[in-house]
Amino acid sequence: MNDTEPAIRTRQLTRHFGEVTAVDDLNLEVPRQIIQGFLGPNGSGKSTTIRMLCGLLHPDAGDVVVLGQHLPERAEALKQHIGYMTQRFSLYEDLTCLENLRFMADIYSLPRPKARRRIDELLTRHDLHELAHRYAATLSGGQKQRLSLAAATLHEPELLFLDEPTSAVDPQSRRDFWETLFELCEQGTTLLVSTHYMDEAERCHRLAILDRGRLVANGSPRQLERGITAHVIRIECEVPHAVRSRLQQQAGILSVTQLGLGLRVLIEQRIDNPLAHIENGLSDLAGSCQIEHTHPNLEDVFVATTRLKDGNPSP
């Protein structure tokens, strides 16, 4: 296998479920040894894409090459080299942590001595030694997630898929979890993580934003922020509620978000002078407001790309 080749490459990948187009003409390249994020609202096609990339779903059209293997034909050959952490906890709840890991080691045909070593390493890394003989059903959300990750990485996969891995986990566990993901990445694993948390998206090396099955943006978080196709304006005022309802009726406004006493406003790029546009819209209210340009963040990018009906996806 050629290591300079991307870990994942899709061309015009499409999948329908009845009338609904879950994934629409998706072209994606994921280089090796990075954390690639998938950001998108529910139903944007994140899970469907991941399932097609693992060979679990057949695409209706398009090409998929994962780790040099063409899918879906070579799906079975791929299984030994990928790991998959499902959205739901999918290990056996009536087995203990250790029994689950031993079972998975056998399923991946790890030789016994190696299996023992790997299981011991992973119990240490994920701080699971004390829980080794507890039934999986009795674990907390964060503990289950660590166990799932340990099971998914037992056979040292080159490519690891994580489908919304942190949906049932507290913030501290999430931070620890991401530390582990970075460690894995440094050791040479390519990771694909789907999420709908901005702080997680922020951490990815590259981030693909999906909206209704289409790829609307892809790049590093900084690139995406620089390439935003909207003006970001911050308004400080005494009556944010009134200002907000006034702005929402105005043309060219993509979104208005209240943050404490401030408002964050996204304005379409075709408006040449956004500050004047807002002042005009507010008329009598404008006097009491402080209106200024501000730096776009990832959430702005997400809103701008998923709100624009005919938006041009940034590179």
Add this chain to the structure above:
Amino acid sequence: MNSLIRLLAIMHKEVRQLRRDRLTLGMIVGIPLLQITLFGFAINTDVRYLTAGVANQSASQLARWLVADAEASQVIRIVRQVDTPEQLENLIRRGDIAVGLFIPEDFTRRLQDPEHRPAAQLLIDGSDPLILAAARQLSAMETLHRIEAPRKLQTPTFAIRPYFNPERRSALYIVPGLMGVILTMTMVLFTAVSIVRERERGNLELLINTPVRKAELMVGKITPYILIGLVQISLILGLGVFVFHIPVNGRLEDVYLAALCFIGANLTMGLVISTLAKNQFQAMQTTFFFFLPSILLSGFMFPFDGMPTAARWIAEGLPLTHFVRLMRGILLRGAGIGELASEIMALGLFSVVMLSLAVRRFRKTLD
């Protein structure tokens, strides 16, 4: 080699989960115990002591003898004395009695009637055919030999010799078939549910992302149940032999060989159901959809010879039909497995067809 490791891993895991699943463990032992107790003790097709009412309008000694003889036959037990046949009809309609015995006023005169009109009347609740059949025994009662004293004794056309079950005990007839009924219920249900449960709990989504092959998964999951099936067979057979004195006229190894083939057929059926059902509830419904015709058409409950041709064809496609024949053959008639080879072949064919169907239908994808 890897394939064997994966197969063993799945079997090992399955056994471990079974050991921890108290409900299933309870069912493995509880279902056979409950069923054999119910069928063996409670169900008796040899009906006796039907509740009866008498309307005796004749004051004669002969009429009293008739009533006494009818009761002495043990077919009926008189619980009500009334005056008119209309009252008997009412009691039957209300379900208070199953049989009404009406003796008219002119009973003694009718007995000497040259036209041989019946002297008395039996009113029978015909809504249950077994009651009807039992009560008809009364009409053959030779009660009136006391009156028609020098009656010519008839030579019977046939002498009946009931082979294999001379005492006509119901248990002897029921227990061999019951072994099959219990196995059908537990084996099909356990396999179907055990795979569907993995799908419901999301375990399958994890497994299909691993190198495990579908044949390994299926064989690994059903193999432990073969052992459970054999345990159940031994349990029922043991109870049958020691409590209900079922004879083992054939060879015991033939019984187990037949049981093994039958267990295989049911497990593969369970696999097919697991590929059809989306959740455990559907798996149970589908199992009962298979279970009911099995019970009704296999010859376990109703004789095969009474069924119309179409029903017989369906019955030939059900493993239970063949197993009931095998068990009655080996246990009661002392037949060898060689004499019943066609039944074994039918079970084998069923298993092969179902297994290939299940492997074809099972997908390692989520499409």
